[in-house]
Amino acid sequence: MTDYFDEHAPDADPMEQELQNLRRLRVLAALNGLEVDLDAPSASKAAIEKLPVHVITKDEQVECPICKMEGEEGESYKVLPCKHEFHDACVKIWLSKTNSCPMCRFELETDDPEYEELRRYRAEERQRQERVDQLLDSMFT
Ligand SMILES: [Zn+2]
Ligand SMILES: [Zn+2]
Structure with missing residues (x-):
C-alpha cells in the first residue's frame, strides 16, 4: 500500500x-x-x-x-x-x-498607503479620545 x-x-x-x-x-x-x-x-x-x-x-x-x-x-x-x-x-x-x-x-x-492613512487616522482618534478621557477625569476627580 x-x-x-x-x-x-x-x-x-x-x-x-x-x-x-x-x-x-x-x-x-x-x-x-x-x-x-x-x-x-x-x-x-x-x-x-x-x-x-x-x-x-x-x-x-x-x-x-x-x-x-x-x-x-x-x-x-x-x-x-x-x-x-x-x-x-x-x-x-x-x-x-x-x-x-x-x-x-x-x-x-x-505597504498599503490607504491602509496607512486609516491607521494614522485611528491612532489620532485614539489619542484624541484619551485626551478627552483625561480631561473628564481631571474635571470630576
Ligand atoms: Zn511557532
Ligand atoms: Zn503583541
Missing part, C-alpha cells in the same frame, strides 16, 4: 505552498484561540525585516503563541514592538496575512 502522504505530498509550486501555509496557519490559530484578521493588509517586508531576533538560550522557557510549541535552544524568535515573540517562521507566515500581533493586535506598518 502506498502512503497517502507520499502521493499527496505538496509539489514545489509556491502558490500551492502558500495556500498550504495559510490553511495550516488558520487551523493552528483556530486551535489556539487566535483570530486572523484577513481584511488587514500584510505587514511590510521592511517592518518584518526590522524586527529584532531573539535566539533562545538553554535556560529560557519561551512558548510560541502561534504554534504553541516550546522554544528550543538555538531557535530564532522574532520580537514584535509590543514585546510578544514568536518563531521566526510562524510570525512570517502570520504577518504575510495580517499586520497585527496575534496576541494584542498591535499593528505593524504595511
Whole structure:
C-alpha cells in the first residue's frame, strides 16, 4: 500500500505552498484561540525585516503563541514592538496575512498607503479620545 502522504505530498509550486501555509496557519490559530484578521493588509517586508531576533538560550522557557510549541535552544524568535515573540517562521507566515500581533493586535506598518492613512487616522482618534478621557477625569476627580 502506498502512503497517502507520499502521493499527496505538496509539489514545489509556491502558490500551492502558500495556500498550504495559510490553511495550516488558520487551523493552528483556530486551535489556539487566535483570530486572523484577513481584511488587514500584510505587514511590510521592511517592518518584518526590522524586527529584532531573539535566539533562545538553554535556560529560557519561551512558548510560541502561534504554534504553541516550546522554544528550543538555538531557535530564532522574532520580537514584535509590543514585546510578544514568536518563531521566526510562524510570525512570517502570520504577518504575510495580517499586520497585527496575534496576541494584542498591535499593528505593524504595511505597504498599503490607504491602509496607512486609516491607521494614522485611528491612532489620532485614539489619542484624541484619551485626551478627552483625561480631561473628564481631571474635571470630576
Ligand atoms: Zn511557532
Ligand atoms: Zn503583541
